[in-house]
Amino acid sequence: MKRWLRQRVDDAYEQLLSREISGxxxxxxxxxxxxxxxxxxxxxxxxxxxxxxxxxxxxxxxxxxxxxxxxxxxxxxxxxxxxxxxxxxxxxxxxxxxxxxxxxxxxxxxxxxxxxxxxxxxxxxxxxxxxxxxxxxxxxxxxxxxxxxxxxxxxxxxxxxxxxxxxxxxxxxxxxxxxxxxxxxxxxxxxxxxxxxxxxxxxxxxxxxxxxxxxxxxxxxxxxxxxxxxxxxxxSKTDFLRGIRTYESREESWRRTRARRAMALLGAVGDTELTEAQSVVERFRDSLPTAEQPDPDELDGVDASQLENVDSSGRAAN
CATH class of the missing domain: 3.40.1180.10 (Decaprenyl diphosphate synthase-like)
Incomplete structure (x- = not known):
């Protein structure tokens, strides 16, 4: 009976992990x-x-x-x-x-x-x-x-x-x-x-x-x-899915860190760096907690040409 119950719990946990994984x-x-x-x-x-x-x-x-x-x-x-x-x-x-x-x-x-x-x-x-x-x-x-x-x-x-x-x-x-x-x-x-x-x-x-x-x-x-x-x-597949979830958590943490660094730069850099920081914040704004998200009006004026320094993955060019 214990083995049967453990299998049911494992199956349920695997299904939960599968639903939580978005990428x-x-x-x-x-x-x-x-x-x-x-x-x-x-x-x-x-x-x-x-x-x-x-x-x-x-x-x-x-x-x-x-x-x-x-x-x-x-x-x-x-x-x-x-x-x-x-x-x-x-x-x-x-x-x-x-x-x-x-x-x-x-x-x-x-x-x-x-x-x-x-x-x-x-x-x-x-x-x-x-x-x-x-x-x-x-x-x-x-x-x-x-x-x-x-x-x-x-x-x-x-x-x-x-x-x-x-x-x-x-x-x-x-x-x-x-x-x-x-x-x-x-x-x-x-x-x-x-x-x-x-x-x-x-x-x-x-x-x-x-x-x-x-x-x-x-x-x-x-x-x-x-x-x-x-x-x-x-x-097991549950172990595998936990690994995938670790990756997703790592990626989300990276995005939040990137956005916070860009926010910190907004008021302390020159025009070129300012454009890059604005671009990063715009791309990763949703990764920040609601209380930390900037007002969209603060980012007005960032056009497509200003995004050239950010590659397709969101990483700013060095």
């Missing part, structure tokens, strides 16, 4: 932690924990598509994982091969035009895994409605180091001038194909750290982070 992040990155601890808790070995976790991965892919997420990155195998016992890694590599082929051939992947690709030092992986990666990439290369990134042999710090070394080599060779180096210069050297900025990082398993995961795309974008205690095989 979704574009790019969600997930640290799938806790497979091995879950297996030990169940009296199983680590490979069984990875298999149970793979089922959760399939469900999360569906949940992302349900709420409107456009890109999902899964931290599947880090560079540090090479230090684990060979027999455990070999079974995990077998599972990766199996799932990559399964995903690449699945009707739901092709019906939803899911692009599957790997990021990381894939060349360090066994040949059978590299072949599976290439197969999934080739089978889905024409799609772009949804992107699924599998982070394999991945380490964010090493990726950044390699990108910077590439820039230094180009400068040394005379093919790149120092004053030409910008954000795009680094991004083009991080991955073979573009990765969107991360809006939300989810980590399961109870640890509250991001473990060197997508530092350029997450930290630079001030991504929201949601830590939760369930091990990855236990991760």
């Amino acid at each position: 979704a992040p574009t790019h969600v990155a997930v640290i799938q932690d806790g497979n091995r601890r879950y297996a030990r808790q169940q009296g199983d070995d680590a490979p069984q924990g990875h298999r149970d976790g793979a089922k959760t991965t399939e469900r999360v892919l569906e949940w992302c598509q349900d709420v409107g997420v456009e890109e999902l990155t899964l931290y599947t195998f880090s560079t540090e994982n090479f230090d684990r016992p060979d027999e455990e890694n070999e079974e995990l590599f077998d599972l990766l091969c199996e799932k990559l082929h399964e995903f690449a051939d699945a009707d739901r992947v092709h019906d939803n035009e899911v692009r599957i690709r790997a990021i990381g030092a894939v060349e360090r992986l066994p040949e059978r895994v590299r072949d599976a990666v290439e197969y999934a990439d080739r089978r889905t290369q024409e799609y772009d409605r949804f992107v699924l990134n599998i982070a394999l042999a991945y380490g964010g710090r090493s990726q950044l180091l390699e990108a910077v070394q590439g820039v230094a080599d180009d400068v040394d060779a005379g093919t790149l001038e120092p004053d030409e180096i910008d954000v795009e210069t680094i991004e083009n050297r991080l991955y073979e194909r573009p990765v969107r900025d991360v809006d939300l990082i989810i980590r399961t398993g109870g640890d509250e750290r991001t473990s060197n995961f997508l530092p350029w795309h997450a930290n630079g974008n001030e991504a929201a982070v949601f830590f939760c205690t369930p091990y990855w095989p236990e991760f």
Whole structure:
């Protein structure tokens, strides 16, 4: 009876969260932690924990598509994982091969035009895994409605180091001038194909750290982070929706902060900065509590030309 009642409560809470969510992040990155601890808790070995976790991965892919997420990155195998016992890694590599082929051939992947690709030092992986990666990439290369990134042999710090070394080599060779180096210069050297900025990082398993995961795309974008205690095989749709709600709260807080800063600038800056501040307040006025909202008459005179310094997301240009 208790299990039945708990399920009813969980279902009701999931429905409530679904109704509360009004938007979704574009790019969600997930640290799938806790497979091995879950297996030990169940009296199983680590490979069984990875298999149970793979089922959760399939469900999360569906949940992302349900709420409107456009890109999902899964931290599947880090560079540090090479230090684990060979027999455990070999079974995990077998599972990766199996799932990559399964995903690449699945009707739901092709019906939803899911692009599957790997990021990381894939060349360090066994040949059978590299072949599976290439197969999934080739089978889905024409799609772009949804992107699924599998982070394999991945380490964010090493990726950044390699990108910077590439820039230094180009400068040394005379093919790149120092004053030409910008954000795009680094991004083009991080991955073979573009990765969107991360809006939300989810980590399961109870640890509250991001473990060197997508530092350029997450930290630079001030991504929201949601830590939760369930091990990855236990991760539920309710947990997922709570993560989405964390992102929405983070975005709303950012909008309020932006509007308040702009309000504070209105009486203390020159004409150029004043125009920008007025534009920001106009766009984000509804994010402020009613008592803090300025009178619309105070913002009269802001025409379309004055909005040129604010991009489509509402962030003022530097």
